[in-house]
Amino acid sequence: MTSPDVSPRARAHPQLVPLWRGLVVYRVVTLVAALVNVARFAGEWARPALGVAVVAVMVAWTAVSSVRYLRRGDAGTAVADLLITALATASTLLVDTPERLAQGGSVITTVWSAGPVLAMAIALGWRGGLAGAVVTVGVLFGVRRALDGDLLFDAQLLVIAGLAVGLAADTMRRLVEQLRAAAAREAATAERERLARDIHDGVLQVLALVRRRGDELARTSTADDSAPGLELARLAGEQEVALRRLITSAPTPGPDGTVDLSSRLAGVLPAHASLAVPAEPVLLPATVVDELAAVVREGAGNAAAHAGPGAGLWVLVEDDPAAVTVSLRDDGVGIPEGRLDEAVAEGHLGVAASMRGRVDALGGTITLHTGPGEGTEWEVVVPRRRKP
Amino acid sequence: MTVRVMVVDDHPIWREGVARDLAEREVDVVATAPDGAAAVRIAKAVRPDVVLMDLQLPELSGAQATEQIRTALPDTRVLVLSASTEHGDVIEAVRAGASGYLVKSAGMDELVDAVTRTAAGQAVFSPGLAGLVLGEYRRRETEAPDAPQLTPRETEVLRLVAKGLTARAIATRLTLSHRTVENHVQNSLRKLQLTNRVELTRYAIERGLDADE
Numbered sequence: 001m002t003s004p005d006v007s008p009r010a011r012a013h014p015q016l017v018p019l020w021r022g023l024v025v026y027r028v029v030t031l032v033a034a035l036v037n038v039a040r041f042a043g044e045w046a047r048p049a050l051g052v053a054v055v056a057v058m059v060a061w062t063a064v065s066s067v068r069y070l071r072r073g074d075a076g077t078a079v080a081d082l083l084i085t086a087l088a089t090a091s092t093l094l095v096d097t098p099e100r101l102a103q104g105g106s107v108i109t110t111v112w113s114a115g116p117v118l119a120m121a122i123a124l125g126w127r128g129g130l131a132g133a134v135v136t137v138g139v140l141f142g143v144r145r146a147l148d149g150d151l152l153f154d155a156q157l158l159v160i161a162g163l164a165v166g167l168a169a170d171t172m173r174r175l176v177e178q179l180r181a182a183a184a185r186e187a188a189t190a191e192r193e194r195l196a197r198d199i200h201d202g203v204l205q206v207l208a209l210v211r212r213r214g215d216e217l218a219r220t221s222t223a224d225d226s227a228p229g230l231e232l233a234r235l236a237g238e239q240e241v242a243l244r245r246l247i248t249s250a251p252t253p254g255p256d257g258t259v260d261l262s263s264r265l266a267g268v269l270p271a272h273a274s275l276a277v278p279a280e281p282v283l284l285p286a287t288v289v290d291e292l293a294a295v296v297r298e299g300a301g302n303a304a305a306h307a308g309p310g311a312g313l314w315v316l317v318e319d320d321p322a323a324v325t326v327s328l329r330d331d332g333v334g335i336p337e338g339r340l341d342e343a344v345a346e347g348h349l350g351v352a353a354s355m356r357g358r359v360d361a362l363g364g365t366i367t368l369h370t371g372p373g374e375g376t377e378w379e380v381v382v383p384r385r386r387k388p
Numbered sequence: 389m390t391v392r393v394m395v396v397d398d399h400p401i402w403r404e405g406v407a408r409d410l411a412e413r414e415v416d417v418v419a420t421a422p423d424g425a426a427a428v429r430i431a432k433a434v435r436p437d438v439v440l441m442d443l444q445l446p447e448l449s450g451a452q453a454t455e456q457i458r459t460a461l462p463d464t465r466v467l468v469l470s471a472s473t474e475h476g477d478v479i480e481a482v483r484a485g486a487s488g489y490l491v492k493s494a495g496m497d498e499l500v501d502a503v504t505r506t507a508a509g510q511a512v513f514s515p516g517l518a519g520l521v522l523g524e525y526r527r528r529e530t531e532a533p534d535a536p537q538l539t540p541r542e543t544e545v546l547r548l549v550a551k552g553l554t555a556r557a558i559a560t561r562l563t564l565s566h567r568t569v570e571n572h573v574q575n576s577l578r579k580l581q582l583t584n585r586v587e588l589t590r591y592a593i594e595r596g597l598d599a600d601e
Contacts, residue, residue: 208492209402211493212405212406212409213405237493274552276522276550276551277520277523278475278520278524278527279478279523279524280476280523280527313552314551314552316515316518316522316550318522318523318526318547319523321530329551377551
């Protein structure tokens, strides 16, 4: 994996390298079987010279394809392998006599012809393995022209091998993706923390201090001139919170176009709101994060408009393997029972319809707990879509 | 009884400012320290009730200093007071034995109240910290399934804390006593701080003994 001749493609799935090595060993061993076959039956063939030429091509292609599999492990080579092997197998029709074929003589490529099925499976997963098996069986049938027990047995083995190896390759590939996602998340967090640390040591300390000094001024001075001190304290406090938000909301790009929901929400919420999040980034597809941010913005806007003066706002983000939950609560006057449903029924596209619509589109659920004097509490649950 | 406090921060102006503010409010500031190593050394000598701990410190980090102080002086409680936005550092400090977390922008009244509560053995739980602790347990569910998890009730209480409800409001909503709510919060912190087998076993036995409560 660290050798310089390995191309990015192979490095993209280093876990597959052992499978490719296994395939190459299989190819070389079965090539020997094909050579033995030539040595034994070339005398009985209709066109021995052509047969020897085909086997020569098989030797050359085994060498070329093996090198490409080990270095790149690309799907192109696997497909080329499938076609070249199919042609070589089909050439049996010209090389051998119809009589020998009718008696069940083996194709010129022997078990070597199963190689591309495994290659397709490793490169393209179970679908590739299945496709390779179907093509290979098709060519075998074209040569033998008989649906006998041998052919059915070969077909079974090829399909099983293609599926099994393909599923194994799929699993390995998925594991690599998961590892990479975890590594990317770690790197993103580390970078954000480094930035935050730099700012923390300077500006935030000073702002917090200004706030404290302002408070002190306001406390120790006479009532008349306490206003400037209070104002100073308030402004510094607000700026400290805003800056801390800014650091936390520094974009944390995740793998595969995912975005950190926590940072995004930090940018959406007003400075006085409380945002409770897990320590690690909550990575979701950018479109999902956009929609959730819009839902929270609407909920926060609604709270600002209706909760009443001095109401607090709290947001909690929870990240489970199966779903992400965003709770939004204010301690304002609350919404009278049925008021939201009424609004929707009357055709007013109010906050409820808009928020529900967005959450529905994400395949999630949104519930509202409220009552007069009880504040408003939204809970949005959006399922995490599993990777295929 | 006056609470004896030690202030640990590497910024001299801030450190002295907090110390003076606390002193004005009848809190007995017995010592200050500019770095983690000094904090551990001085704490062992003066045995404060509460250590106000910054997280980013030279020599030893706030979390490391917290761990050493808690190990040497089990009766001394650590309250993290940090402008830190590093969620990971906060969780680390809590795991190391801190019993609460307050941001530096908190007002003086809030700080004095938090110091008093910390000295009384209560956990100082902001909504933000509740979110971090919930997240930490979720992470452990997948990464360390053998470690103690939250009970459904503890999860419920923490979620309400994270949503900004006061202990009193939570008690009313869940029809629990105020003290039971405090206990749930405390237990959720304690379980994060259990690191070795002996502690785990002791915890399990205690839980078994007061399961009827």
